[in-house]
Structures are given as structure tokens and as C-alpha cells.
Amino acid sequence: MRHRRNGTLEQFDREFRIGVSRQVRRVDECACCGAEGPIHARGLISRCYHRHSLAGTLDRFPAVSEEERVQAATRAWQRRRDDRLEDYAEMRSWGETREQAAARLGVTEQTAQQYERMLREQVSA
Numbered sequence: 001m002r003h004r005r006n007g008t009l010e011q012f013d014r015e016f017r018i019g020v021s022r023q024v025r026r027v028d029e030c031a032c033c034g035a036e037g038p039i040h041a042r043g044l045i046s047r048c049y050h051r052h053s054l055a056g057t058l059d060r061f062p063a064v065s066e067e068e069r070v071q072a073a074t075r076a077w078q079r080r081r082d083d084r085l086e087d088y089a090e091m092r093s094w095g096e097t098r099e100q101a102a103a104r105l106g107v108t109e110q111t112a113q114q115y116e117r118m119l120r121e122q123v124s125a
Helices: 002-006 046-055 066-093 098-105 109-124
Strands: 015-018 023-029 036-041
Touching (some): 066 098, 098 109
Antiparallel strands (some): 015 023
């Protein structure tokens, strides 16, 4: 919350890798206390989730539907794809070949061809 108040929130990714499993957690404002942090479940950070679980008050925070979960995952995937596409376009503007840019991004040449097609469509639109 302090970063939102200070206008410095943009420096952080909206996803956060946490724990040994490196599970991706969305970083957002807790539905209970308003603190910024990795969301555990039901819009709650871990501390609040466990407190409400012990108190038996989790029903005050509805679970996210499967459709909302799929939409959030799709948005995250699209953001990552858009970031890679932007990186690819920048590398190509430096004069790197398609193969070099693909290797640096860790994608296949077929994916690089798709990026080329997407960039052409953006220019023509």
C-alpha cells in the first residue's frame, strides 16, 4: 500500500515467485487488511487467510470461480508473450537475425516466425 501511495508501485511485477516450489503468486492488495503482498487465496495474503481460516470466517471472502482463474491465467500468459514480443522486436532492431533473437529469448524458430508475423500485422494495422 505504501508503494501505491508513494507512486512507486510500477517498479514491481504483478506476479511474484514464492517458496521452494517457485509457485507464481499474484501481488495485489489484501481484501481484508489492504496490505500489498502475494495473494494466497480468496484475495487474501497468507497471514489474513490463515487468521480467517482459524476463526472460521473465510466465508466472508468468496472463492474465485474457475472462469475468473482461467481469465487471470490467460492475462498473465498474454503479458508474458507481449513482453517477449517487445524484446524480440528490440533485438531485431539492433540487427540480430531471427535465429539469434530466438536463441537469446529461448524460443524456437517457429515461435520467432510467429513473432515476425505478429509484428508485421501490428505495422499494417
